[in-house]
Amino acid sequence: MGIIRIAQAQINTTVGDLGGNTAKVARYIEEAGHKNVDIILFPELAVSGYPPEDLLLKKRFVEHCRHALEELIPKTKGITAVVGLPDEQDGRIFNAAALMHDGKLIDIYHKVELPNYGVFDEKRYFSQGSRPVVFAMDEFRFMLTICEDIWIEGSDVERHVRETAANVCLCISASPFYAGKLDLRQQEVAAVFAQRNNTLLFYNNLVGGQDELIFDGTSMVVAPDGELIARGKRFAEELFITDIDTSDIPEKPAPTSTSPDDPAPILDPLGGQKEARAPHVINDPMDGVEEIYWALILGTHDYVTKNGFSRVVIGLSGGIDSSLTAAVAVQAIGAENVTGITMPSQYTSQETFSDAELLAENLDMEIFTVPIKEIYITYVDKLIPLLGDGDLGVTGENLQARIRGNILMAFSNYRGTLVLTTGNKSETAVGYCTLYGDMAGGFAVIKDLPKTVVYEVSEFINDHAGREIIPRTVITRPPSAELKPDQKDSDSLPPYDVLDPILHAYVEEDMSPEEIADLGFDLDLVFEVARMVDLNEYKRRQAPPGIKITPKAFGRDRRLPITNRYLFGLLEKNRKR
Numbered sequence: 001m002g003i004i005r006i007a008q009a010q011i012n013t014t015v016g017d018l019g020g021n022t023a024k025v026a027r028y029i030e031e032a033g034h035k036n037v038d039i040i041l042f043p044e045l046a047v048s049g050y051p052p053e054d055l056l057l058k059k060r061f062v063e064h065c066r067h068a069l070e071e072l073i074p075k076t077k078g079i080t081a082v083v084g085l086p087d088e089q090d091g092r093i094f095n096a097a098a099l100m101h102d103g104k105l106i107d108i109y110h111k112v113e114l115p116n117y118g119v120f121d122e123k124r125y126f127s128q129g130s131r132p133v134v135f136a137m138d139e140f141r142f143m144l145t146i147c148e149d150i151w152i153e154g155s156d157v158e159r160h161v162r163e164t165a166a167n168v169c170l171c172i173s174a175s176p177f178y179a180g181k182l183d184l185r186q187q188e189v190a191a192v193f194a195q196r197n198n199t200l201l202f203y204n205n206l207v208g209g210q211d212e213l214i215f216d217g218t219s220m221v222v223a224p225d226g227e228l229i230a231r232g233k234r235f236a237e238e239l240f241i242t243d244i245d246t247s248d249i250p251e252k253p254a255p256t257s258t259s260p261d262d263p264a265p266i267l268d269p270l271g272g273q274k275e276a277r278a279p280h281v282i283n284d285p286m287d288g289v290e291e292i293y294w295a296l297i298l299g300t301h302d303y304v305t306k307n308g309f310s311r312v313v314i315g316l317s318g319g320i321d322s323s324l325t326a327a328v329a330v331q332a333i334g335a336e337n338v339t340g341i342t343m344p345s346q347y348t349s350q351e352t353f354s355d356a357e358l359l360a361e362n363l364d365m366e367i368f369t370v371p372i373k374e375i376y377i378t379y380v381d382k383l384i385p386l387l388g389d390g391d392l393g394v395t396g397e398n399l400q401a402r403i404r405g406n407i408l409m410a411f412s413n414y415r416g417t418l419v420l421t422t423g424n425k426s427e428t429a430v431g432y433c434t435l436y437g438d439m440a441g442g443f444a445v446i447k448d449l450p451k452t453v454v455y456e457v458s459e460f461i462n463d464h465a466g467r468e469i470i471p472r473t474v475i476t477r478p479p480s481a482e483l484k485p486d487q488k489d490s491d492s493l494p495p496y497d498v499l500d501p502i503l504h505a506y507v508e509e510d511m512s513p514e515e516i517a518d519l520g521f522d523l524d525l526v527f528e529v530a531r532m533v534d535l536n537e538y539k540r541r542q543a544p545p546g547i548k549i550t551p552k553a554f555g556r557d558r559r560l561p562i563t564n565r566y567l568f569g570l571l572e573k574n575r576k577r
Helices: 018-034 053-057 059-076 156-164 181-197 288-306 320-333 350-363 373-387 394-415 425-430 451-465 472-476 496-508 513-517 523-535 537-541 566-576
Strands: 003-010 039-041 080-089 092-101 104-110 134-137 140-146 168-173 200-205 207-210 213-216 220-222 228-231 238-245 312-315 338-342 366-369 418-421
Touching: 003 018, 003 200, 018 039, 018 059, 018 080, 018 238, 039 168, 053 059, 059 080, 059 092, 059 104, 080 168, 092 140, 104 140, 140 156, 156 181, 168 181, 181 200, 181 220, 181 228, 200 238, 207 288, 213 288, 228 238, 288 320, 288 451, 312 320, 312 394, 320 338, 320 350, 320 418, 320 451, 320 472, 338 350, 338 394, 350 366, 350 472, 373 394, 394 418, 425 451, 425 496, 425 523, 451 472, 451 496, 496 513, 496 523, 513 523, 523 537
Parallel strands: 003 039, 039 080, 140 168, 168 200, 312 338, 312 418, 338 366
Antiparallel strands: 003 238, 080 092, 092 104, 134 140, 200 220, 207 213, 220 228
């Protein structure tokens, strides 16, 4: 009896970077060894990065992952390590956790519960495991689990916990972030699993950005009564160490499923003598706006740097969306790596032009001004043989946006910078954006932020900084694309405090127009919003990737056919009733 020291390596991996990922795992194993750690956990699919998607269909990829594991095994001399990787056996691929001890591979666990909803496609790639992996240490039994294994009540995994009489569950995970998910993960999953199975739970989560997905870390240790013992940092790498007095580990009856011919391997604690240390500081949870802010920063930093860029360029309009995008980019990769280009037209007000310059000054970022009035006049003149010489209407408005897109892309090509687009979820949902114009670029930072949340995060940035980063007039001025005289977003759209709840109900809750109207909204307005959402699926398919913030983001979560007459017919039918 004594202290078992368990480390949770909450690391940021990169999909496909097998050498970099395994080198990072090795460094953390070495650091844990210096701190007398007995067991160290790494995230789900740490070797390959998560999610590897169709890399798993490449014949050599899983084989190379196994080679990387073979290089790690000798690094575990003097410690026990659990590392996630894809594993192939008998022609089938499994989402796996390798158990290594003192320089030897002891066993490999295969994930039992494979999620296949939302952003998850694990049944496309992985076969289902069936066998528990349990080892004994200090007369207590430790069982390996992987992420979704602990999310399903009454599953085979829970049966394994009972039959093997596991005292401690070690769960490696890659649970993606969305705003508010921590409470679900901690209170409704981890705590309930620990209580239901009378087991101590170590839950180690991935951190970092991978394309649209953000992993927030926030690894945790949960007592058998469901109480939180310790929790790791949010949105940051960390070696998170917890000492467990074996007298606090729940005693269990003898296992009923361990055959005398196949006993759980007994692994000696290798960390040496140690004095118990206080539990890791439990960070106060961030509120919704703050966690969104840090998720945007992490997602932007990782998308830019993991894809080989060092600098970004943003079209600064003086409006709220481009201002927020610039503020996030500066925090993510440094002001010296962010360039703004303001492109005033004949419709740009002096106030918005000045706000763009003031924002750049507040952020200490580079800014250029490229007026587009003369370019626009030239374009229109050259288009007269095609379009005539009358009022171009929306075509003229879109032409301005496309000129700006061309300028940004030319700068990007010449300087080797990544263009960050500035559209938000509300506008993208209803198609209030221009293909090859304001949608032109490589990454959409606030793509999944409703417009009302854009304002909330902008207010948070100023409050967090203790000074005005985003000019106050940007926040208080009615939003406008400024593509024609005295234009306001409200000329074409409902007020955002009306539009956003309708979009949330229709897009994220899959409610019918009639159900949404029952919430207190005008039925004709709901029909029109729904029509715009469905009509503009083709635009969203051509938009750059962006950071997932809500439970149901366009693209990964919500995938509807572009050619689709079902809903239009349904709406028309409902109208005639």
